[in-house]
Amino acid sequence: MKQDHEVLIIGSGASGGMAAFTLTRLGVKCLMLDAGPQLDFERQRVMRNVYDLPYRGFGRPGRFPHVTQASEWDANVWLDETQNPYSYPKDDPYYWVRIRMIGGKTLKWGRASWRLSDFEFKGKDHDGFGENWPISYADLAPYYDRAEPLFRVAGRKEGFAQIPDGVFISDDSHDPTSVRRFLDSAKRLGVPTTKARRSTGALASSVNRLLPEALATGNLTILPNSIVRELTVDRATGLVNGASFIDRVSKRDYHVGARVVVLGASTLESQRILMNSGLGGASGVLGHYIFDQFYVKNVVTAIVPEAKGGKPPRGLMGGGGYIPRFRNLKPGPAKPFIRGYAYDFGSGGTPSPQLLPSYGEALMKDLAELAGSGFSMTTMGEVLPRFENHCKISPTLKDAWGIPSLHIEHKYTDNEFAMGKDSMNTAEELCHGAGFEILAKHWEMVPPGESIHELGGCRMGSDPKKSVLNAFNQVHDVKNLFVPDGSSFVSGGSQNPTLTILALSMRASEYLAERMKRREI
Amino acid sequence: MKRRRWIQTVLAAPAAAAAAVVTPDEAAETQASPRDEFAKLEIAGSPTGNAEPLHVFFSKSEYAALERLANAILPPLNGKPGALDAQVPAFLDFLLSQSPKPRQILYREGLARIGSGQPIEQLLKPLSAPWTYHAPLDPFAKFLREAKQDILEATFNSREWIDARADRRGGAGTYYLAVD
Numbered sequence: 001m002k003q004d005h006e007v008l009i010i011g012s013g014a015s016g017g018m019a020a021f022t023l024t025r026l027g028v029k030c031l032m033l034d035a036g037p038q039l040d041f042e043r044q045r046v047m048r049n050v051y052d053l054p055y056r057g058f059g060r061p062g063r064f065p066h067v068t069q070a071s072e073w074d075a076n077v078w079l080d081e082t083q084n085p086y087s088y089p090k091d092d093p094y095y096w097v098r099i100r101m102i103g104g105k106t107l108k109w110g111r112a113s114w115r116l117s118d119f120e121f122k123g124k125d126h127d128g129f130g131e132n133w134p135i136s137y138a139d140l141a142p143y144y145d146r147a148e149p150l151f152r153v154a155g156r157k158e159g160f161a162q163i164p165d166g167v168f169i170s171d172d173s174h175d176p177t178s179v180r181r182f183l184d185s186a187k188r189l190g191v192p193t194t195k196a197r198r199s200t201g202a203l204a205s206s207v208n209r210l211l212p213e214a215l216a217t218g219n220l221t222i223l224p225n226s227i228v229r230e231l232t233v234d235r236a237t238g239l240v241n242g243a244s245f246i247d248r249v250s251k252r253d254y255h256v257g258a259r260v261v262v263l264g265a266s267t268l269e270s271q272r273i274l275m276n277s278g279l280g281g282a283s284g285v286l287g288h289y290i291f292d293q294f295y296v297k298n299v300v301t302a303i304v305p306e307a308k309g310g311k312p313p314r315g316l317m318g319g320g321g322y323i324p325r326f327r328n329l330k331p332g333p334a335k336p337f338i339r340g341y342a343y344d345f346g347s348g349g350t351p352s353p354q355l356l357p358s359y360g361e362a363l364m365k366d367l368a369e370l371a372g373s374g375f376s377m378t379t380m381g382e383v384l385p386r387f388e389n390h391c392k393i394s395p396t397l398k399d400a401w402g403i404p405s406l407h408i409e410h411k412y413t414d415n416e417f418a419m420g421k422d423s424m425n426t427a428e429e430l431c432h433g434a435g436f437e438i439l440a441k442h443w444e445m446v447p448p449g450e451s452i453h454e455l456g457g458c459r460m461g462s463d464p465k466k467s468v469l470n471a472f473n474q475v476h477d478v479k480n481l482f483v484p485d486g487s488s489f490v491s492g493g494s495q496n497p498t499l500t501i502l503a504l505s506m507r508a509s510e511y512l513a514e515r516m517k518r519r520e521i
Numbered sequence: 522m523k524r525r526r527w528i529q530t531v532l533a534a535p536a537a538a539a540a541a542v543v544t545p546d547e548a549a550e551t552q553a554s555p556r557d558e559f560a561k562l563e564i565a566g567s568p569t570g571n572a573e574p575l576h577v578f579f580s581k582s583e584y585a586a587l588e589r590l591a592n593a594i595l596p597p598l599n600g601k602p603g604a605l606d607a608q609v610p611a612f613l614d615f616l617l618s619q620s621p622k623p624r625q626i627l628y629r630e631g632l633a634r635i636g637s638g639q640p641i642e643q644l645l646k647p648l649s650a651p652w653t654y655h656a657p658l659d660p661f662a663k664f665l666r667e668a669k670q671d672i673l674e675a676t677f678n679s680r681e682w683i684d685a686r687a688d689r690r691g692g693a694g695t696y697y698l699a700v701d
Contacts (some may be wrong), residue, residue: 037700048696051680052567056612058674061620076697101700249701353673354666355652359594359645442654 005031005221006516008243008258010228010273013104014498015264015485015505017206017214018147022509023262024219028516031256033226033245035265036100039077039107039207048073066095068450069108077107083400087407094408095449096268102224103207104266105452106498111199112322112344113153114495115144115164119329123491127328127338130385133490134462134471137164143503151204151502155197163194163324163495171195178304178347178375178434179319185433186323191426196322196344225249229403230277231261231481239480240279246401260480260512260521264505267454267486268391272406274483275393280458280468282477287392289385290408290457293494294416294445296379299343300427301351302436307373317372320346325382325494327422337418341381342494343427349374355440375436379423380494383448384415385456410448420445453497458487473508480521484508569680574611578618583629584610586636593641594672600685604672607679613671624667631664 007023009016012034023030050057059072063081070078079098088094099105119126121133121140141164148167155168173195175183186193201208214220225248232255234241242257263270271287274280307317325340351374356366389410397405420443428441461467464476473484484505486497515521565571576584587610597603604610617628635644647662648669657663676682683692 039697039700044698044700045695046698047693049680049683049692050678050694051569051683051692053696055616056675057678058616058671061616061624073694074697076699354670357649357651359648359669360596361598364595364598440652440654444654 004242004257004259005029006258007031007260007262007512008033008256009262009264010034010243011104011264011266011270011485012102012211012222013106013206013264013266013485014109014501015266016262017103017106017210017264018502018505019262019264019482019484019509020214020220021150021210022506023513024214024217026510026513027217027219028513029219030214030221031258032220032222033228033243033256034100034102034104034222034224035227035248036102037224037248038102041203066093066449067097068095068446069097069452074108077101084405085397085399086405087394087397089409092409092411093447094410095447096406096408096454097449097452098266098269102211102222103205106205107207109205109452109498110496111151111204112496113148113151113155113197113199113499114324115166116140116493116495116500117162117164119162119325120491120493120495123339129338131459131461131466131490134460134467139471140500140503140507143507144499147499147502147506150209151199151499152201153197153499154195154200156195158192158194160192160194160324162326162329162493163197166197168197169200173319175321176318176347177316178307178436179321181434182345182347182375182430182436183321185430188433189426189430191323191326191430193321193323196320226254227401227403228265228273229253229401231263231273231279233277233279238478240277240478246403248401251401260482260516262509262512263481263483264485267457268406268408270483270485270487271391271457272393272404274458276404279478279481280475280483283465283468285387285459285466286468287457288387288390289459289490290389290391290410291383291385291455291489291492292410292448293451293453293492293496294379294381294383294412294420294448295451296381296420296423296443296445298376299379299420299424299441299443300377300431300438301355301440302375302431302438303351303370303373304347304375304436305373308369310368310371312372317348319348320344327419335418335422337415337422339382339384339415339419340494341379341419341423343377343379343423345375345377347375348372349376351439374439375431375434377427377431379420379427379443380451380496381416381419381423382492382494383412385459385491386413389448391457408449412445412448416445417443453486453492455486455489455492455497458483459490460488461490472511473504474511482508482512574608574615576611576614578614578625579610579629579632582636583632584614586632587613589641590632590635590668591672593645594669595676602676602679602681602685604676607676607681609672609675609679612675612679616671616675627660627664627667631661631668634661634664 006029009019009032053072064070067078118137124132154171156171157165226245229244231240232242240261244255280286323343327340350371391406391408393404394407424443458468460469473482475481591604591609595604
């Protein structure tokens with residue numbers, strides 16, 4: 001018997017989960033397809049000793065050539081690259097980091113929850129580069145206001161225009177002495193600082209914050225292990241009418257009919273589905289203007305001198321914080337780059353033995369001396385969306401289910417490199433100002449994609465000739481198809497994108513529900 | 522089985538079967554026989570400590586060089602086990618047997634230098650150079666850098682090292698089983 005649903009949601013992570021949460025509570029019947037299985041937290045997580053793991057914590061060699069985040073502990077959570085290959089130019093590796101499980105990457109995200117501002121939404125107005133978003137901060141602010149409490153975001157209100165304040169659990173925690181010294185150093189240099197803003201709780205995921213409430217409405221059915229091959233189209237109307245998918249385990253083919261499709265399979269996977277379906281390509285920009293945020297991990301590793309000796313005095317070490325973008329916010333002396341970068345910083349921990357130029361007894365003495373005295377900073381910088389950075393369907397490569405795979409081309413350019421260098425020099429200056437000793441510094445970025453903040457390629461815009469989606473994440477030329485995930489970003493700033501994806505999906509879903517109610521879709 | 526029904530059952534049993542009649546207590550014991558249940562057996566979790574691993578990758582001379590290197594990087598100190606106590610060479614023999622080819626070559630060529638007979642202090646001089654983010658261009662210096670990290674990590678993650686820690690911290694964590 002043919003099954004037709006009101007809304008078909010593809011993907012169960014931040015965008016798909018929020019779409020389900022929003023639509024089902026507004027009375028819309030939804031079917032959700034996810035390519036992966038459900039993780040049973042009670043039965044599929046066990047305590048183990050590292051020495052009882054098959055590879056003593058190293059992991060099976062070569063299992064995850066592009067997932068530096070994967071450890072032997074959680075290797076079974078990350079996507080198997082051999083079953084899901086993709087390609088990139090030989091000298092320009094792209095690290096596509098994926099999870100295929102109910103909840104998607106919200107099972108493992110870093111939880112940093114920052115709002116974008118009009119420095120991003122209206123970036124072109126500030127420096128002339130790229131395109132503005134078709135929405136402003138004021139359009140999205142009410143949705144941020146509702147997404148933050150759902151994910152119990154903790155933070156401190158500061159009044160910074162570049163990271164607008166939100167509805168936070170107030171973080172008034174005390175800063176240890178080393179952090180206070182660093183904050184003072186930043187203040188002297190005119191660099192803003194704040195507490196981290198993070199979703200809190202034992203688990204802050206779509207699987208516990210969004211999907212349970214959606215299921216409780218009785219309006220949601222979730223089908224796991226359903227790998228979408230393509231969206232199907234009613235040739236008479238040009239509208240989508242469902243999706244063909246394959247059962248991951250049996251490899252049996254299915255089709256499901258729907259009045260509307262919400263595609264939230266993640267930035268690159270959604271584009272792959274669109275391209276394999278021959279949809280969204282009218283403007284010629286689908287797949288183009290992909291970007292992420294560059295990371296310089298441990299741009300500076302420093303030592304707090306008073307913490308040396310192996311037993312740092314009480315109250316000296318621990319804690320951390322965040323430095324939001326501070327470059328190019330106001331007219332001033334020209335920098336060799338546009339836009340800006342942010343830092344995470346943390347106090348405590350022991351520097352990696354790799355950083356210490358010793359071995360044997362001398363190394364063990366060094367490690368004992370420096371135990372708990374470390375201070376480190378990581379840079380997260382804006383990557384400019386450029387037409388040349390793109391993804392497309394590979395003419396030859398297919399996944400284990402016979403679905404054509406992606407070829408991804410993404411390079412960083414001089415603007416990002418200049419930012420990286422500036423971030424290293426500024427980090428060093430900040431640490432020196434706090435009286436810390438620099439142990440190591442560099443500005444080498446991780447490969448594109450590794451930050452897992454891949455964005456763009458199916459961008460929003462007011463002009464259908466320059467964008468794929470309108471201001472409500474609706475495909476310009478396919479009115480019953482919405483793409484509310486990271487692919488819709490026009491630019492990304494240096495802020496972690498998940499909170500914005502949640503807000504965009506909530507906004508698009510409310511718009512959709514309203515239009516469905518009025519029978520306009 | 523309730524006692525009344527059990528008595529009825531016994532009384533109704535034919536004489537031949539009556540010879541095999543057992544008391545209620547005996548019946549209960551029979552019902553609880555482990556052979557009738559899904560048994561949970563106490564078994565060893567891994568071969569570690571119960572069997573000797575075979576060396577499958579390095580040659581005898583390479584293995585000897587690896588032992589020499591491991592002992593120099595992390596000798597036993599202050600009552601703590603060293604890399605050899607933690608059976609690091611045997612573990613790295615296993616790990617390298619499954620590693621990508623370029624890493625296997627890096628190790629083989631590096632160990633050839635370590636086994637060349639030069640004093641170990643002289644050979645390990647590159648490890649005293651200040652750290653840089655970029656891997657050294659010299660393959661031997663690169664090998665030393667990777668081997669240092671591998672030997673330390675394999676030791677710190679060993680049962681011997683963790684058992685020797687007063688607090689036994691760092692040994693346990695949450696492991697995700699395969700999901701299907």
